[in-house]
Amino acid sequence: RGGFLGVSLFFVLSGMLMAQVVLRDAERSEGRVAAGPYLARRVRRLVPASAAVTLAAVLLALPSWSAWPGLQPGDVWAALTGAMNWHVIDLGSAQVLRGLGPLGPYWSLAVEWQFYVLLIVVCLVRVGSLRARLWSLAAVTVIGGTLLQLFGGGDGFVREFATDRRLVELGVGVALGLLVRHGQVPIVGPVVGRVATLVLLGLVAFVDFDPPWLLHGGFGLVAVLAAVMIISARETGPLRRLWSSPPLVTLGRDSYSLYLVHWPVGQLLTRHLDLHPAVFVVIAVAVTLIVGVVLARAVERPAQQLSFTPRTTLAIGVVITLGIGLAGELLLA
Numbered sequence: 001r002g003g004f005l006g007v008s009l010f011f012v013l014s015g016m017l018m019a020q021v022v023l024r025d026a027e028r029s030e031g032r033v034a035a036g037p038y039l040a041r042r043v044r045r046l047v048p049a050s051a052a053v054t055l056a057a058v059l060l061a062l063p064s065w066s067a068w069p070g071l072q073p074g075d076v077w078a079a080l081t082g083a084m085n086w087h088v089i090d091l092g093s094a095q096v097l098r099g100l101g102p103l104g105p106y107w108s109l110a111v112e113w114q115f116y117v118l119l120i121v122v123c124l125v126r127v128g129s130l131r132a133r134l135w136s137l138a139a140v141t142v143i144g145g146t147l148l149q150l151f152g153g154g155d156g157f158v159r160e161f162a163t164d165r166r167l168v169e170l171g172v173g174v175a176l177g178l179l180v181r182h183g184q185v186p187i188v189g190p191v192v193g194r195v196a197t198l199v200l201l202g203l204v205a206f207v208d209f210d211p212p213w214l215l216h217g218g219f220g221l222v223a224v225l226a227a228v229m230i231i232s233a234r235e236t237g238p239l240r241r242l243w244s245s246p247p248l249v250t251l252g253r254d255s256y257s258l259y260l261v262h263w264p265v266g267q268l269l270t271r272h273l274d275l276h277p278a279v280f281v282v283i284a285v286a287v288t289l290i291v292g293v294v295l296a297r298a299v300e301r302p303a304q305q306l307s308f309t310p311r312t313t314l315a316i317g318v319v320i321t322l323g324i325g326l327a328g329e330l331l332l333a
Helices: 002-028 035-060 073-080 084-091 093-099 106-124 130-151 156-161 163-181 189-206 212-234 238-243 246-253 255-272 277-304 310-332
Strands: none
Touching: 002 035, 002 106, 002 130, 002 163, 002 189, 002 212, 035 073, 035 106, 035 255, 035 277, 035 310, 073 084, 073 106, 073 310, 084 106, 084 156, 106 130, 106 163, 130 163, 130 212, 156 163, 156 212, 163 212, 189 212, 189 238, 212 238, 238 246, 246 255, 255 277
């Protein structure tokens, strides 16, 4: 039931890695973070696989396939431009199932892209040290995001998908990245790490979709549990051995492509298979693994090896976005 909480873990990990990357870049270039190269790396990392899945979703929506009737050009543009979370909010409850169609998982990617922009602004502002600015970003996002979740208005869709409500998880990740980068991570011990991991697994297993407590500050609690689990996984012990096992390392390496395809695969199989839920899950996971690994090996990883200049990379990203968006306009009209 609570598989969607994986997004919270994703946000914490992303925030941690973002902070580490910009600090590393700054150390290599006398305290400066170049926005162009940073964004170009993000484009190479994220755009090719997401563009391939978006194009596949458009083609499968054509009348000859009708994999998911109702896919609209607006859904395609929202997925391509990093605005899917606001697009889903705009659709509202009456159309949320369509808004969470084959491109629905892009809402979390949209939140991350928007946070990239905020992070770059913080890096480019030349006031104080970069580390101090990043600590300020972490504090503002954690405190501000928590207050908005506790006291901000809006319905469940706003609390679930709005960027400002999910900043708390990314902010916790940034704080963790700062601690890790400078060797200041506290020792939590194996017992605390196991408890945090078990609580997270329990939430994933038993929490209904978006209970009120989760939408009113609970995402912050999940983020803290995720951070404790990550810290414990860095320490010598059973959790480190578990997360370092080859199958899980391989799964993690291909996790981005797997995330992109798991939802459309599930929707396709739902339309064509009528099986016992347990059997369906086994088949869906198997097909997702196959399709996701193929996407990672054929598109995602080769794209990361490209050696274009940052300007050329960004230009290619714009051309791909416009091309697929216009194709969606023509084919779905």
